Amino acid sequence: MDIKKYIKNFLNYKYLLYELVKKNIKLKYRRSYLGILWTLIEPLLTMMVLTLVFGTLFGRDDRTFPVYVLCGRLLFSFFSSSTKAGLKAVSGNAAMIKKVYVPKYIYVIASIISNFVTFLISLIVLVGVGIVLRVHPTIYILEAVFPVIILLVMSLGAGLILATLDVFFRDVEYIWSVATMLISYASAIFYPTDRVIGTGNAWVFDINPVYMCIANFRNAVLYGQPMNIVYCTRSAIVAVCLLAAGAILFYKNQDKFILHI
Amino acid sequence: MKENVAISVKDVGMRFNLNQEHVDNLKEYFIKLLKRNLKYNEFWALKGINFEVKKGERLGVLGLNGSGKSTLLKVVSGVLKPSAGKVQTRGVVAPLLELGAGFSPQYTGRENIYLYGAVLGYKKSFLDEKFDEIADFSGLGEFIEVPIKNYSSGMKSRLGFSIATIVEPDILILDEVLSVGDKKFRTKCEKKIMNMFDKGVTVLFVSHSLEQVQRLCNKAIILDSGRLVAHGAVDKVARIYKNMTD
Numbered sequence: 353m354d355i356k357k358y359i360k361n362f363l364n365y366k367y368l369l370y371e372l373v374k375k376n377i378k379l380k381y382r383r384s385y386l387g388i389l390w391t392l393i394e395p396l397l398t399m400m401v402l403t404l405v406f407g408t409l410f411g412r413d414d415r416t417f418p419v420y421v422l423c424g425r426l427l428f429s430f431f432s433s434s435t436k437a438g439l440k441a442v443s444g445n446a447a448m449i450k451k452v453y454v455p456k457y458i459y460v461i462a463s464i465i466s467n468f469v470t471f472l473i474s475l476i477v478l479v480g481v482g483i484v485l486r487v488h489p490t491i492y493i494l495e496a497v498f499p500v501i502i503l504l505v506m507s508l509g510a511g512l513i514l515a516t517l518d519v520f521f522r523d524v525e526y527i528w529s530v531a532t533m534l535i536s537y538a539s540a541i542f543y544p545t546d547r548v549i550g551t552g553n554a555w556v557f558d559i560n561p562v563y564m565c566i567a568n569f570r571n572a573v574l575y576g577q578p579m580n581i582v583y584c585t586r587s588a589i590v591a592v593c594l595l596a597a598g599a600i601l602f603y604k605n606q607d608k609f610i611l612h613i
Numbered sequence: 614m615k616e617n618v619a620i621s622v623k624d625v626g627m628r629f630n631l632n633q634e635h636v637d638n639l640k641e642y643f644i645k646l647l648k649r650n651l652k653y654n655e656f657w658a659l660k661g662i663n664f665e666v667k668k669g670e671r672l673g674v675l676g677l678n679g680s681g682k683s684t685l686l687k688v689v690s691g692v693l694k695p696s697a698g699k700v701q702t703r704g705v706v707a708p709l710l711e712l713g714a715g716f717s718p719q720y721t722g723r724e725n726i727y728l729y730g731a732v733l734g735y736k737k738s739f740l741d742e743k744f745d746e747i748a749d750f751s752g753l754g755e756f757i758e759v760p761i762k763n764y765s766s767g768m769k770s771r772l773g774f775s776i777a778t779i780v781e782p783d784i785l786i787l788d789e790v791l792s793v794g795d796k797k798f799r800t801k802c803e804k805k806i807m808n809m810f811d812k813g814v815t816v817l818f819v820s821h822s823l824e825q826v827q828r829l830c831n832k833a834i835i836l837d838s839g840r841l842v843a844h845g846a847v848d849k850v851a852r853i854y855k856n857m858t859d
């Protein structure tokens with residue numbers, strides 16, 4: 353069967369995937385004094401700033417507002433940095449791709465996984481802040497894996513699509529950075545959702561799969577309540593569709609990449 | 614493919630799009646799409662190439678600049694997918710194309726040995742075992758712990774050569790690699806390659822030095838503007854090539 357052959361082929365490149373992930377993470381923090389500690393410091397600092405500014409602005413003085421902000425910020429920055437890295441995965445590895453044959457999707461997967469690893473490390477901050485602010489975990493905390501995995505699949509799908517487009521059209525990079533910004537505004541990262549729901553703009557949440565993942569993550573981690581099934585299925589469907597579309601688009605065009613990079 | 618054939622190239626063609634103005638942004642693309650002049654300036658860098666290399670044969674590829682030699686080697690090594698025809702190879706292929714390119718500049722020599730080794734499909738245990746041999750052969754000494762961006766181009770090529778030749782390949786693909794490095798390293802490389810020759814490796818060899826091709830190869834082909842114009846024993850082909858270029 354073809355599928356079997358693909359899986360076997362993929363397993364042959366396990367070690368390469370490991371090396372690429374290692375490279376991405378190592379180089380990101382190379383020559384910075386604090387190194388990998390930045391994965392912890394950075395979200396902590398942004399959380400403090402956002403809490404200070406928006407907590408006061410919205411008159412939010414509840415104890416766990418920083419956790420609310422942190423959940424949104426951690427998940428969203430995983431989505432934005434991994435898709436941004438995926439976008440550059442093919443064009444950025446041009447020198448290598450031109451020299452040795454390697455299945456090119458490995459580069460995209462590596463860039464998503466390296467961001468996923470830093471995301472997982474940064475969850476330490478969430479645990480720390482949660483303990484300090486006395487968030488009481490319930491059994492539903494286990495459901496946090498669903499939004500996280502859905503977001504991972506979604507990022508991989510988007511990454512494959514963006515990587516392909518970027519080979520042919522360099523301006524995709526700029527379009528995507530604008531798009532990411534718009535998605536971030538519509539993801540309720542630093543503002544409470546009831547602010548928007550009252551204004552008749554709540555529909556943005558219902559069409560934003562990234563927000564749906566963030567919302568379910570907050571349900572699991574912060575509110576300790578069961579997840580929103582509608583959000584879960586809807587975002588899962590989007591993720592699977594993106595992955596399928598990305599895989600097909602990438603597969604159909606991969607032989608042409610080398611002529612354009 | 615017959616049992617004794619190592620490389621088989623059938624009707625291979627390679628087409629490039631040579632756009633004067635490369636359309637690489639969306640605005641231009643849509644404007645051109647609307648005006649219906651999204652035409653590509655097609656160019657065949659290789660056309661109708663047919664040949665076979667038997668196991669243990671060493672084939673020299675001759676031709677002027679731009680005749681398609683490097684393109685042919687890339688097609689055989691699988692980096693480029695041919696626009697037409699089919700290439701088959703048997704066994705482990707070690708491509709030595711543009712040595713020194715493809716390293717990660719911020720990574721040290723040591724880190725690049727592992728990364729590049731992984732790209733070439735080696736296993737970690739294999740690289741651990743061979744690391745000293747690679748580092749030794751490259752002769753980089755303590756520079757092995759320095760980022761590649763601080764290397765000279767000769768140093769990069771030496772590292773590239775050392776990594777790529779650490780396996781014992783069945784097929785060795787060499788694109789002008791014996792013209793890099795200083796005299797001392799060149800002699801060392803040639804010795805290593807000769808060593809592989811003795812073990813019966815199949816070779817595809819590009820060089821602008823006719824003398825080198827005659828010394829190292831037993832068969833040769835000539836490419837002229839992407840077409841195969843001669844194929845046979847190296848001395849016969851070398852005579853034809855000499856007549857062509859004089």
Ligand SMILES: Nc1ncnc2c1ncn2[C@@H]1O[C@H](COP(=O)(O)OP(=O)(O)OP(=O)(O)O)[C@@H](O)[C@H]1O
Pocket residue numbers: 610611629630631658676677678679680681682683684685
């Ligand atoms: N990626 C590419 N896109 C467009 N054209 C290309 C590409 N690569 C090679 N060509 C064209 O294909 C032709 C053959 O190039 P190639 O590099 O194979 O020549 P060569 O025989 O190796 O020359 P040299 O002796 O200078 O190394 C050239 O005309 C070149 O312009």
Ligand SMILES: [Mg+2]
Pocket residue numbers: 682683684788
């Ligand atoms: Mg060449």
